[in-house]
Amino acid sequence: DQQVKQNSPSLSVQEGRISILNCDYTNSMFDYFLWYKKYPAEGPTFLISISSIKDKNEDGRFTVFLNKSAKHLSLHIVPSQPGDSAVYFCAASPSSGTYKYIFGTGTRLKVLA
Amino acid sequence: SAVISQKPSRDICQRGTSLTIQCQVDSQVTMMFWYRQQPGQSLTLIATANQGSEATYESGFVIDKFPISRPNLTFSTLTVSNMSPEDSSIYLCSVTRGTGHNEQFFGPGTRLTVL
Numbered sequence: 001d002q003q004v005k006q007n008s009p010s011l012s013v014q015e016g017r018i019s020i021l022n023c024d025y026t027n028s029m030f031d032y033f034l035w036y037k038k039y040p041a042e043g044p045t046f047l048i049s050i051s052s053i054k055d056k057n058e059d060g061r062f063t064v065f066l067n068k069s070a071k072h073l074s075l076h077i078v079p080s081q082p083g084d085s086a087v088y089f090c091a092a093s094p095s096s097g098t099y100k101y102i103f104g105t106g107t108r109l110k111v112l113a
Numbered sequence: 114s115a116v117i118s119q120k121p122s123r124d125i126c127q128r129g130t131s132l133t134i135q136c137q138v139d140s141q142v143t144m145m146f147w148y149r150q151q152p153g154q155s156l157t158l159i160a161t162a163n164q165g166s167e168a169t170y171e172s173g174f175v176i177d178k179f180p181i182s183r184p185n186l187t188f189s190t191l192t193v194s195n196m197s198p199e200d201s202s203i204y205l206c207s208v209t210r211g212t213g214h215n216e217q218f219f220g221p222g223t224r225l226t227v228l
Binding site: 002004034036041042043044045046049089091099100101103106 | 144146153154155156158161205207209215217218219220221222
């Protein structure tokens, strides 16, 4: 049973436009969420996180939105750049004080120049 | 952040053999983890490498198949034992400096192919 789902395996966006990557979860005990970016032949790199007490967190071009009632989070990248082309994973943590993260299957973003 | 290296970066192995993967961090870290990413799948936590004691394994993973060592706060190894083609995956180590909610930093991964 996949507790963290990224239903779009791939996404293509024109450079300069907004990229929106979505993630759904099923476990209401998740209270901390993260997004990672992964380039080929490299390990995942932490991008941004959000606690369940917030509904939005922003860091430069990256913003994560959390809708707890819908058990849905999204990552917005504005403006998108060709260097953003990578696989993006969302991850969720079951409860405060734990290291255990459950990862989604990833969305491959391609930003077209 | 932390600088993490893994050796080997990739390997092709015969079934029935074993491979040990090394993970080295540039500074002391609180926790070290080993993940597996099978083709087209998400990252799955194999175990937490505990310094000076036995690793803590997740459901579906056992010590006999994936023995782990962590002799100090900067180094760990994962062995994939008696390999079969189903073990073909990317194996990643990760670290975190604190406890609780902290981002994990990942190594570059080891791509293993078992023939």
